[in-house]
Amino acid sequence: MTHSASQAPPHGALHRLLGHPTDLAGHIETHGPLQVASRGEASWRAALMTSLEASGLAGRGGGGFPSSIKLGVVGAAGAGGTIVINGMESEPASDKDKLLLLRAPHLVLDGAQYLAAVCRASRIVMCIPAGRDTVAVAVRHAITERRTARYARVAEEMVRPPDGFVSGEESALVNFIERGLSLPVFRPDKGSPLRIGRRAALVHNTETLAHIALIARHGHEPFRARGMAEEPGTCLVTIGGAVARPGVVEVDRGVPLCDIVALGTPVDSPQAYLVGGYGGTWVAPPHFATPYASMSLRTIGATAGVGVIVVLGPAACGVAESARITRYLAGQSAGQCGPCVYGLPAVADDLALLARGSADGGLMARLHRRLGEIRGRGACRHPDGAVNLVASALNVFAADVDAHLAGTPCARSHAPTSLRFPQAVAI
Amino acid sequence: MTSLRITIDPVACDAYGYCAELLPEAIVLDEWGYPMVNGQPLPAELAAAAKRAARDCPTRAITLREKKAGPRPARVSVAPRADLRRSGR
DSSP states (O other): OOBOTTSOOOTTSOOTTTSSOOSHHHHHHHHOOOOOOGGGOHHHHHHHHHHHHHHTOBOSSSSOOBHHHHHHHHHTTOSSOEEEEEOOOOOTTOOHHHHHHHHOHHHHHHHHHHHHHHTTOOEEEEEOOTTOHHHHHHHHHHHHHHHHTTOOSSOEEEEOOOOOTTTTSHHHHHHHHHHSOOOOOOOSOTTSOEEETTEEEEEEEHHHHHHHHHHHHHOSHHHHTSBOSSSBSEEEEEEEESBSSOEEEEEETTOBHHHHHHTTOBOSSOOEEEESSTTSEEEOGGGTTOBSSHHHHHHTTOOOTTTEEEEEOTTSOHHHHHHHHHHHHHHTOOSOOHHHHTHHHHHHHHHHHHHHTOOOTTHHHHHHHHHHHHTTOSSSSHHHHHHHHHHHHHHHTHHHHHHHHTTOOOGGGGSOOOSOOSSOOOO | OOEEEEEEOTTTOOOOOHHHHHOTTTEEEOTTSOEEEOOSOBOGGGHHHHHHHHHHOTTOOEEEEEEOSSSSOEEOOOOOOHHHHTSOO
C-alpha cells in the first residue's frame, strides 16, 4: 500500500497529492488552471489569505508552524520578496519530497505561485540539492514547460545547494541564495522574516505548497474535511525500517501511528518506532496507537517532525542504532556553533561506548549533563534534534541501556544497521 | 519594568571565555569552554558587568536586550572597545 517512485498509487490509498500526471497538460486537466487574480488585487489576496487561515494548514517541513502566521509576517514585510521552495529533504529516511517533486512538480510550483500572488513576491526559487539529478531534471522540465506555455506568473528558477543534513534549514537556504553560503544563520528573533537583500523571503516545504495549491483552488473545506479538527488535512509519511513494503503514503492527520505503519506491512513485534526522522524521537510499543498529530505526540514526549516513521525490528539494537544516528548527525554539523561542533561528537562517543558495552562509571551522568547543556544552544535546531533523539533512546531502550551499562550488551548490537544512511556510519 | 537579557550568538562565539570571568553570576562555561547563560532576566546590579562583558567579547557575540512587555525587544547599544574595533576579527 505504499508508493515508490516507479509505482502507480495503490487502490484504496489517499492520493490527493501524489495521484496525477506530472506534465503540465495533465496537471491542468486534473486541477484546472492557475487562478491568480491579475496583478494580485487586494480583495483576492485577502480572500486567499482568509482561506489559508481557515484551513488550519501547518507547515509540513518539520517545524509544524501554522502556514498563515508565517505568511502574515512576510506579507507585512512588503512586495518584491522571494518564495523559496524547500525541496532539500536532507533527512536520510525521508522520500516524500523527492516523490512529490517527481510526481507533481506543478502542484508544488502552483502553491508557490499562489503564495507569491498573496504576498506580492516577484521571484520563486526551488532548492534541490546538488547530486539529486533525477529530481532536478523533473523540476527543470516542469519549470521550462510552464515558462514556454506562459503559465507561470512569477519567474521560477532552481538552485542547487550542497547536499547535507543542515543545508535544508531555512536560514541556510536563504543564506545560500543570497551569498552562496549553505550555513544556518543565528536569528535571536525567529518571528522576524528572513530576507534576501532587503526583501522578505518565505521558505516553505514542497508538501506545504502542494496543499496550498489545492486549498487555493478548492477552498479550505475539502482540506478541513480530512484529518482532525485541531490538526486538519492529510500528510505524506515515509515508512521505512523493518517493513516489507517501505515507501510513501498519504494519510489523514491523527491516524494512529500503528495504522500508518500497517500500510508498509511491518515485521512482527517491532521494538519501537522512530517518529520524525533522525532528529526525531523513539516511541515505545505502549504508545504505538498514538494519533499522528503534534498535540498527541507531544503528550508522549515526541514530535511529528519530518514525515518519517522508521520501524525498529526485533533483531536490531536500539542503543547501537541510536549511536549510529548520533554519529551521523554529529558529522552533519555545519561546524559553526561550539555546542554542536564539540557536543555532538562527545555525545556520539558516549553512546558508542554504551553500545559496545564498555561504558565507564561516570558515563550516564556525563551523558545526561551533556544532553542538558547542548539543548537550545545552536544557531539552528540541529543539535536539539540529536539531543532529543538520544534522550528518547535512553528512555525507550532503558532495559537495553542497563544491560549495556553492566558490560553485557545484547547480541543484537553486533547486527548491521537496519537504518538508511547516505554513507557508512561506524560507531 | 525593564530588565536585561543576555543573548549569545553561537556562530560568532569562539570560546574566549572572558564573559564568564566578567559575569560569573550569569555566565558559566561548558566543558568545551563555550558560555552558557541561564536565560533569566539579569538582576539590575549586574547590568554594568553585563555591559562590560558584551563590550569586551573579542568576537562581539554577546547582545544585551531590554526585555519589555512588548513583542520586539530593543537592542542595547554597547560601543565597541576602541582597541578591538579594527582588529579584523
